[in-house]
Amino acid sequence: MSPDVQRYLQHPWEKAMRILAFLLVLVGLSASPAMAAPEFFGEFRDPLEGRFVDAQPRPMFKLAAQFRFVDPNGLLWIVPPGKEVDGASIPQAFWSFIGGPFEGAYIKASVIHDHYCNEKSRTEHDTHRNFYYGMRANGVEEWKAKFMYWAVATFGPKWKLDKRVAQNLKCNPMGDKIFCSGLPEVKLTISSLPTIDLNDPDTLALALSKASTVARSLKTSNGKVLDISASGQVGASLDDIAKNADQYRSVFSTKDYGKSAAKLGVLSQWNVSGLDQVKAWDNSEMPRYNAAVVLTPDTVKKVQSGKYFKLDANSGALLGDQLDLKSLEIKSGHSR
Structure with a gap:
């Protein structure tokens, strides 16, 4: 008997361990992030064709051909030819963040989102979520797409769909009697709900201060x-964003910011004119609520210089004074 055979018979577990180690290496390679398939966000099926037409209060984009998007769940979203959209589904206060709803990589997602916000044929939740998918499918960075999703989910159009099943009766006379037959018919009722009043100076100042915190946090953490x-x-996560948006809708709707101070969390002065200029938090460290300065007359300069802050019961009166709308370059229409 050869020495190799004798050694194997004496230690058969050695070969088994080698095989196990090899299998573990294969499993590790298959789970490697480098080999993972990229996440699929959906795809646009058509080129976007259309032109801007003059309208009030802002120009409209009129589609020359059908425009389709298939989301990652396989649901088809269609905008028919001839439809006109104006970007109003994105609150105008946030237009400056992306240069306008019909700019760059946002335009395709904006057209789909605008149309379905107008039609309200699908739920508000699905329509706003699809806006995120459309941006990501068209190459928008994750943190920017999540910020815009948060913005429309918090401040954008809001509606409720109610489905009711009714009997659709058809009656026909037969002799001296009338016979009726019916089939169930689903009827859809749309209820438009109030949006946040961004025309109120304090609400606008607070909304943009909250938006600044969200943008900086997303950028610092890479989404x-x-x-x-x-x-x-x-x-x-997308579910976290939807939940957070619902919470802030409730806070902004009351306008009682003194009583809701703790619910607003950390705030930050918005002093840039677009997402490309957003800065990460200092030293890439997330702020802490307990370390935030309270907005008071004595801390105004710190806040204006970029120090993150929070409110107390007396801070609300200072909000509107801390916002320079001109620096935000808020646009009233599309620049052509």
Whole structure:
């Protein structure tokens, strides 16, 4: 018997361990992020064809041909030819963040989003979520797309769809009697709900201050952290964003910012004219609610210089004074 055979018979577990180690290496390679398939966000099926037409209060974009998008769930979103959209589904206060709704990589997603916000044939949740998918499918960075999704989910159009099943009766006379038959018919009722009043100076100032915190947190974390609340960091999954948006809708609707101070979390002065100019938090460290300065007459200069802040019961009166609308370059229409 050869020495190799004798050694194998004495230690058969050695070969088994070598095989196991080899299999573990294969499993590790298959799970490697470098080999993982890129996430699929959907695809646009058609080129976007159309032109801008004069209209009030802003120009409209009129589609010359059908425009389709298939989301990652396989749902088809269609804008028919001849439809006109104006970007109003994105709150105008946020237009300057992206240069306008019909600029660059945002235009395709904006057209789909605008149309379905007008038609309201699908739920508000699905329509706003699809806006995120459209941006990502067209190459918008994750943190920017999540910011814009948060903006429309918080401040954009809001509606409720109610489905009711009714009997659709058809009656026919037969002799001296009438016979009726019916089939169930689904009827859709659309209820438009109030949006946040961004014409109110205090609400606008607070909305943009909250938006600044969201944008800086998303950029610093590369899209992983959405916000800083009184209880800590808020995750940036799509479900987290939708939940956070619902919470802020409630706060902004009341306009009682003194009583809601803690619910607003960390705030930050918005002093840039677009998402490309947003700066990460200092030293790439997320702020802490307990370390935020309270907005008072004595801390105004710190806030204006970029120090993150929070409100107390007396801070509300100072909000509108801290916002320079001209610096935001808020646009009233599309620049052509």
